[in-house]
């Protein structure tokens with residue numbers, strides 16, 4: 001595609017240099033530039049992409065998008081907002097691939113990955129071709145692409161959608177992070193449905209206030225349904241958690257048809273008679289499409305919410321409750337989400353990805369429903385992330401467990417001990433004295449201790465890292481997998 005064709009997608013921009021230059025792709029990270037790419041210079045929070053233009057040219061970039069003219073011998077499109085331009089140009093270069101499939105976007109503080117896996121599992125069971133994008137990985141056909149972050153930059157996103165479209169994908173189910181919404185990574189994507197799981201504290205390092213955090217989430221819904229269509233394939237749905245107060249405000253923002261789900265409030269897809277065990281959940285779904293008892297292997301009330309969100313998405317796609325029920329029953333569980341580590345021991349070891357106060361509270365509350373012995377919680381808080389959530393996680397963990405092993409969870413560039421000390425005030429606020437909890441900086445050691453000290457019928461919850469396979473210390477990722485470490489600790493007990 002010629003540069004001038006791209007430039008014509010914006011009313012206000014200036015093209016300098018050879019306007020017939022051919023562009024074959026788009027990149028915004030100099031380390032990922034391929035020959036023929038248009039390199040988009042973004043002014044970031046840490047560095048300025050304009051400073052990497054020469055590196056990008058060295059790697060074969062054919063032209064640049066800039067916010068100011070650079071003194072370099074290469075064609076440039078000078079724009080007001082290069083993040084916006086990146087979204088517009090990427091959609092155009094990759095020929096609007098989200099129009100070739102139905103994109104289900106899932107946002108919310110907790111439950112996005114789980115809900116996306118549930119939706120994908122149910123739709124795939126019906127014979128649809130599905131693609132997935134989120135925290136754990138992206139899946140295009142049978143190819144699995146590891147993910148650095150939950151939602152990619154616009155250029156990578158559109159490229160991935162293109163590949164999905166070429167594979168004949170019917171549905172792409174994607175997690176949409178608040179950062180992505182705020183930074184315009186998902187501008188230009190046509191969503192079929194937007195799903196809201198819940199809103200609680202996280203990421204205040206980035207959004208600063210809960211209002212701004214909610215406003216970022218709201219962008220998914222304010223863009224939905226603005227055009228009505230008589231064709232079923234162009235209808236759009238906002239699927240909202242009726243039991244979360246933010247949903248009422250999100251409903252105000254959207255022009256799409258709203259489908260509410262929940263357990264407490266009146267809503268369109270409601271679960272009742274909920275039964276939670278260590279093996280799974282049972283509940284009855286009452287909906288506009290009928291009533292049906294369901295069961296699944298996923299543990300905890302919060303997973304009933306995730307299931308209801310998935311049921312709502314699938315009912316909007318015309319599936320019957322019976323089809324959804326059968327697929328839910330065969331859902332195996334999600335990597336690193338309440339994942340059981342079993343070496344034949346007489347207590348339960350669970351690895352979970354709870355890394356927010358609400359996530360941790362939900363995970364522990366669920367365990368309390370079935371734990372016969374003591375609840376031992378191994379957890380920490382990420383470095384270079386929302387510091388205000390640290391004491392809150394401490395308080396929740398102290399209130400809902402019997403024994404605490406406070407440890408490291410990706411300290412990144414922060415001092416690991418300092419993070420642990422930020423958690424302590426919350427623990428003490430919950431009434432625990434210094435003798436009643438342990439600070440164990442080394443995560444391996446914390447897991448080992450919790451497992452060694454566990455008695456029959458106890459539950460050891462190892463929270464925060466879930467599927468992650470590394471521990472980021474000082475910006476260096478060391479191999480670390482809670483499941484493998486727990487397994488090794490369990491085996492060491494037998495010797």
Ligand SMILES: CC(=O)N[C@H]1[C@@H](OP(=O)(O)OP(=O)(O)OC[C@H]2O[C@@H](n3ccc(=O)[nH]c3=O)[C@H](O)[C@@H]2O)O[C@H](CO)[C@@H](O)[C@@H]1O[C@H](C)C(=O)N[C@@H](C)C(=O)N[C@H](CCC(=O)O)C(=O)O
Pocket residue numbers: 028029030031041042043044045046047048049050052148149150151152153177178179180206
């Ligand atoms: C706040 C945020 O999302 N920041 C992301 C963003 O950074 P930024 O725009 O400030 O960019 P920067 O690092 O200052 O660099 C400026 C520009 O120079 C470019 N650059 C930079 C270095 C280089 O060698 N070459 C180069 O071209 C960068 O690609 C960028 O375009 O763009 C960078 C490049 O793509 C990302 O690495 C960076 O992710 C940071 C590290 C991050 O941790 N983001 C997290 C918070 C995040 O996005 N999380 C969400 C939510 C997770 C959840 O739901 O829990 C997610 O979607 O994953």
Ligand SMILES: Nc1ncnc2c1ncn2[C@@H]1O[C@H](COP(=O)(O)OP(=O)(O)OP(=O)(O)O)[C@@H](O)[C@H]1O
Pocket residue numbers: 108109110111112113114115135150175197198302303305306336337338352353354355358359360362363466
């Ligand atoms: N609906 C929910 N409500 C509250 N907590 C939940 C919910 N679903 C999952 N959790 C908790 O949050 C953890 C993370 O779940 P999941 O990975 O599905 O969320 P996510 O929104 O994708 O997280 P991230 O923002 O890190 O990608 C789980 O391990 C569980 O402890």
Ligand SMILES: N[C@H](CCC[C@H](N)C(=O)O)C(=O)O
Pocket residue numbers: 150355381382383385409410464465468
């Ligand atoms: N998507 C979340 C993951 C946090 C996981 C936890 N292990 C940590 O590193 O803080 C984030 O980027 O805040």
Ligand SMILES: [Mg+2]
Pocket residue numbers: 112113114134135136150175
């Ligand atoms: Mg996720």
